[in-house]
Amino acid sequence: MAISVKVMNRPEPEDTSYLRAALSGMALTFRHLVNPSKVTQQYPEEPTDLSPRWRGTHRMEVHADGRPKCVACGLCPTVCPANCIRLVGGEDDQGNRYPIVYEIDEFRCIFCGMCQEVCPVEAIHVGQHFENAEYTRSRFVYDLDRLMEQDHPTTLLWDPSDPSSE
Amino acid sequence: MESLQPISGPWALIAMSLKVTIIFGVLVLVVAYSTLAERRVSAWIQDRRGPNRVGPFGLLQPVADGIKNLLKEETLPATASKAFFVLAPIFVLVPSLMTFAVIPIAAPLPTPAGIVDMIIADVPIGILYVLAFSSLAVYGVVLGGWASNNKYAFLGGLRASAQMVSYEVALGLSLITVLMMSGNVTLTEVVWQQQQLGMWFAFPLSLAFILFVISAFAETNRLPFDMPEAESELVTGYHTEYSAMKFSAFMISEFGHMVTASALMATLFLGGWDLPGTWDDAFWHEGQLIRGFTQDGVIVLANPAWWKTVLTFGGFAIKTSFFMLLYIWIRWTLPRFRYDQVMALGWKVMLPTALAYAMLIGGTILVLDEVGIRWGFSYGLALTAVSGVATVGFIFFLDRGRTIIGAAGQSRQKISITGISQPATAGD
Numbered sequence: 001m002a003i004s005v006k007v008m009n010r011p012e013p014e015d016t017s018y019l020r021a022a023l024s025g026m027a028l029t030f031r032h033l034v035n036p037s038k039v040t041q042q043y044p045e046e047p048t049d050l051s052p053r054w055r056g057t058h059r060m061e062v063h064a065d066g067r068p069k070c071v072a073c074g075l076c077p078t079v080c081p082a083n084c085i086r087l088v089g090g091e092d093d094q095g096n097r098y099p100i101v102y103e104i105d106e107f108r109c110i111f112c113g114m115c116q117e118v119c120p121v122e123a124i125h126v127g128q129h130f131e132n133a134e135y136t137r138s139r140f141v142y143d144l145d146r147l148m149e150q151d152h153p154t155t156l157l158w159d160p161s162d163p164s165s166e
Numbered sequence: 167m168e169s170l171q172p173i174s175g176p177w178a179l180i181a182m183s184l185k186v187t188i189i190f191g192v193l194v195l196v197v198a199y200s201t202l203a204e205r206r207v208s209a210w211i212q213d214r215r216g217p218n219r220v221g222p223f224g225l226l227q228p229v230a231d232g233i234k235n236l237l238k239e240e241t242l243p244a245t246a247s248k249a250f251f252v253l254a255p256i257f258v259l260v261p262s263l264m265t266f267a268v269i270p271i272a273a274p275l276p277t278p279a280g281i282v283d284m285i286i287a288d289v290p291i292g293i294l295y296v297l298a299f300s301s302l303a304v305y306g307v308v309l310g311g312w313a314s315n316n317k318y319a320f321l322g323g324l325r326a327s328a329q330m331v332s333y334e335v336a337l338g339l340s341l342i343t344v345l346m347m348s349g350n351v352t353l354t355e356v357v358w359q360q361q362q363l364g365m366w367f368a369f370p371l372s373l374a375f376i377l378f379v380i381s382a383f384a385e386t387n388r389l390p391f392d393m394p395e396a397e398s399e400l401v402t403g404y405h406t407e408y409s410a411m412k413f414s415a416f417m418i419s420e421f422g423h424m425v426t427a428s429a430l431m432a433t434l435f436l437g438g439w440d441l442p443g444t445w446d447d448a449f450w451h452e453g454q455l456i457r458g459f460t461q462d463g464v465i466v467l468a469n470p471a472w473w474k475t476v477l478t479f480g481g482f483a484i485k486t487s488f489f490m491l492l493y494i495w496i497r498w499t500l501p502r503f504r505y506d507q508v509m510a511l512g513w514k515v516m517l518p519t520a521l522a523y524a525m526l527i528g529g530t531i532l533v534l535d536e537v538g539i540r541w542g543f544s545y546g547l548a549l550t551a552v553s554g555v556a557t558v559g560f561i562f563f564l565d566r567g568r569t570i571i572g573a574a575g576q577s578r579q580k581i582s583i584t585g586i587s588q589p590a591t592a593g594d
Contacts, residue, residue, distance in 0.1 A: 017565045022500055029211045029499040040215040 052156040055111040055126040058104050058142065059150030068148055069123035072097045076115035076124055084108035085115060102144040106132060117157060125154035172450070173280030181282045189286055193266050197421045198228035200490055204421075207494045231414075238410035243315060246407065250313035255408065255415035257306030261299040262422035268292045269429045270354050272439045272479035273446050274455060276470040281455060284439070284475060285354060292352040293341060296430060297334070300385060303423065304330040307387075307394055310416070311404035322403025325505065326387065326394035332512040333384035333391075339520035340377035343527040344434050347371065347549075357438035358449040362458065363546045366437040370549035373523050373557045375435045377516055379492075382431060384512065386423040389497040393505055428489030429482075436485045439478035446474050515564070523556055 041048060050056070061069045072089025088101035113126045129152035134140055173181050202217065202224065209216030218224040242248065272284035289295055304327055311323020344367060345351060348359040360366050368375045384391040395403040405416045432438060440446065447457045448468040457468040503511070530552045539545050 019561065019564045025499045026495065029495060032213055033207065033210045033495070035213065037213075038210070038215050039213045040209075042215070 050128040050130075052128070052153075053158060054128045054130075055113045055155050057106065057127050057129040057132050057150060057152065058109075058115070058147055059125050059127050059152065059154060060102070060144065060147035061123050061125065061154075062148050068099060068102070068144060069121050070099045070102060070144075071121050071123070072099045072102075073120060075118045075120065079114045079118045081112060081114065082108045082110045099144060102147065104142050104147065106140045106142060107137065113155060113157070116155065127152045127154050129153075171280050172455075173277065173282050175279075177277075177279035181277070181279075182286075185282070185284075185286055189266065189271065190263070193263060193422070193425065194418075196425055197263075197418055198232070200421045200425060201231065201417065202227050203490065204494045204497075207491065208498045211495070211498045235411050235414040240412065241407070241409045243407050245315040247313040247315065250309050251407075252412070254306050254310030254313055255412045255419070257309055258303050258419040259306075259415045259422070261302040261306075262419040262426060265296050265299045265426040266429065268295050268353055269426070269433055270357055270438055271429075271482050272475045273448050274468075274470050275472060275475040281470060283354070283450075284479070288352060288354055290352055292354075292356075293345065293434075294351055296353075296426075297338060297341075300423070300426070301330070301334060303419065306419070307404050310408065311394075314404070314407035316407050318400040319404050319406045322394045322396065322400045322406070325396070325400075326404060329384055329387070329391065329393050329508055329512070332509060333381045333516070336377055336512060336516035336520045337381035337385060339517065339524055340374040340381060341434070342520075342524045343371050343374040346524075346528055346531055353433050353438070354449065356434060357440055358447075359541075360437045361440050361444065361447040361449075362541060364543040365546040365550070366435060366440070368435040370546045370553055371435065371527065372550070372553045373519070373560055374527070374553075375431075376557065376560070377520050377523070378435065379431060379489075381516060382427040383493070383496070384508070386427050386493075387420065388424065388493055390500040390503050391508060392502060393508055396502060398502075424490060424493050425486070428486045428493065431489050432482060432485035438485075439482040441478055441481045446478050519560055526552065526556055 063069060072087060074087060074089065077083075077085040077087045084105040084107075086101060086103040086105075087099055089097050090100040091097050111126060115124045116122075116126050119125075124147075127150060129150070132140075172178075205227070206216040206218075206224070216224065217227045220226040220230045242251065267286040268289055270283070270285040270288070275282045275284060307326040307330075308323040311319045311321070311326065314320070344356060347363075347367060347370070348356040350356070350359075356367075363370070383389075387394050393403075394400075395405075397403070400406070405413055408416060444458060448455055448470055450456075451465065454465065455468045455470060457466045460466060527549070530549055534545055534548055539548065
C-alpha cells in the first residue's frame with residue numbers, strides 16, 4: 001500500500017523571525033479591531049432571515065368563511081413519524097368532513113414536514129417561524145383554533161425537479 | 167489667595183483619606199471595566215460584538231459578573247491545604263492593588279489649605295517599592311498552585327515562579343537606565359526629570375522601553391507569556407481548583423497587575439502625567455513648587471491650577487489606557503510561547519541585552535557629562551541617537567539579520583527537499 005508523505009516546506013526555526021510574524025499579526029488584528037462590520041447578529045432586535053424551506057411552527061389554512069381547510073382525511077396522523085398529531089374527524093349536514101379535534105404536540109414534533117407534503121387539500125403547513133416559547137408544557141399542544149390563528153409564512157416544499165429552489 | 171505651601175495639619179489628613187479612597191475606588195473600577203474592555207476588544211478583533219446586553223453598551227457587565235461570582239458555590243478540594251488555599255488569592259490580590267500607591271497620577275492640585283500632591287505615598291523608595299510588591303504576587307500564585315493539590319495547578323505555580331523570577335531580572339536591569347537618567351528612585355522625580363529633559367524617556371531609552379514592556383508582559387502573566395495559566399496545556403494552571411470569588415480574586419489581581427504595569431510604563435517611559443510643553447511642570451524643590459530653572463540656575467516657580475491637574479490626569483489616563491489596549495491587543499494576536507522559548511528569551515536575549523544596554527547608557531551619560539552638555543533637549547537627542555542605534559541592532563538581531571524579505575519567504579528558497587527517497591529511475 002502506498003503511503004504518501006506530504007512534506008511541509010516549513011522554514012527552519014533558526015531562519016524564522018518571530019518579530020516579523022508578530023508585527024504582521026498585530027496589523028491584521030488591528031484591522032479587524034477597527035473594522036465596523038461585525039458578524040454577530042443582534043437577534044432579538046434584528047429579525048433573523050429564515051430560509052424559505054425552514055420548517056417551524058405549524059399553521060392551518062382557512063377558507064374565506066373562517067372554516068379550516070382540513071377535511072379530516074387522516075393522512076397526516078398516519079404519516080407523522082413522531083405521532084404528534086391527534087385528529088378526530090366529523091361530518092356536517094352536507095356530508096363535508098371536518099376536524100372536531102385537531103391537535104399538534106409541538107414538543108413531540110420533529111418538524112419533518114411530511115404532514116404538509118401528504119395533505120391533499122393543502123390545509124396543514126409547517127411555517128417559517130420558531131419563536132414559540134411558553135411558560136408551561138401544556139401550552140405546546142396547539143389546538144385547531146391556535147393553528148388557525150398562526151399567520152407566519154408557510155414553508156416552501158422541496159421540489160425534486162428543482163433541488164436548489166431556483 | 168492660595169498658598170503655594172504643601173498641605174499640612176488636619177487638612178493633610180483629610181486630603182490623604184480622600185486621595186486613598188478615591189484612587190483606590192477608581193483603581194478597582196478601572197480593573198472591573200478592564201475585564202469588560204478585554205471582552206469587548208477581543209470580540210472586535212474576532213469580528214464579534216462582545217457583551218452588550220447588560221446595561222447600555224454592556225457597561226453593567228462587570229456588575230453582573232461580580233454578582234454572579236459572589237453567588238456561586240465556593241468549592242474547596244478535599245485534598246487541598248485549606249489555609250493556604252484560602253490565603254493564596256489574598257496574597258495575589260493585595261500586592262497587585264498596593265503597587266499603585268507610589269505612582270503619581272496628575273499635577274499637584276492647589277487648594278485653599280495648600281497644595282495636594284496627586285500621589286498616595288510619595289515614598290523615597292518609589293521604584294524599589296513597586297519591584298518589591300510586584301514580586302510578592304508570585305508567592306500567591308505559587309501558593310495557590312501548591313495548595314490546590316492538583317498536578318496542573320502545581321505545574322502552573324512552578325512555571326509562574328520560574329518565569330516571574332527570570333523576567334524580574336530583565337525588568338530590573340532595564341529599569342537601571344531609567345534610574346541612571348533620573349538619578350533617583352522616586353517616581354515623582356522620574357516624571358520631573360522627563361519634564362526637564364524636554365522629552366519622554368521612551369525616546370532616549372528606547373531599548374529599555376522595549377525590554378521593559380516585554381518583561382512587564384511576562385511579569386503580569388499575560389499572553390504571549392501566560393505559561394502559568396496555559397489553558398490548552400494546564401487546564402487553567404494555578405487557579406484550576408478555584409471557583410467563585412476566589413477565582414474572581416485571581417482575575418482581579420491579573421487585571422490589577424495590568425493596570426499597575428500600564429501606569430508604571432506610562433510613568434517611567436511616557437512622562438507619567440506630563441503633557442507636552444512646560445506649562446504643567448511642577449516639582450517640590452527645597453520646599454518650593456518649581457516649574458524649572460532659568461539658564462543661570464534661578465528657580466522658576468510653578469503655577470498650579472485645578473485645570474492643569476484635570477488635564478494632566480487626562481493625559482495620564484490616556485497613556486495608561488494605551489498600554490492596557492496594547493496588553494489586550496497582543497493577547498488576542500500572539501500565540502503562547504513554548505516554555506523553553508520563554509526561558510531562552512528571558513535568559514539568553516533579554517538579560518544580556520539589558521545588561522549591555524545599561525552599560526552603554528551609563529557610558530553615554532558619563533561621556534555627555536564629561537563633555538559638559540546640560541541636562542536638556544540636546545542631551546536627550548544625543549541619548550536618543552545612541553539608543554536608536556542599539557534598538558535597531560536589537561531588532562536586526564531578533565529578526566535574524568533580515569530587513570527586506572520576509573523570513574519565511576527567504577528560507578523557502580534555501581530549503582531543498584532532501585532525505586526523501588525518490589522513486590528509482592532507470593538510470594540507477
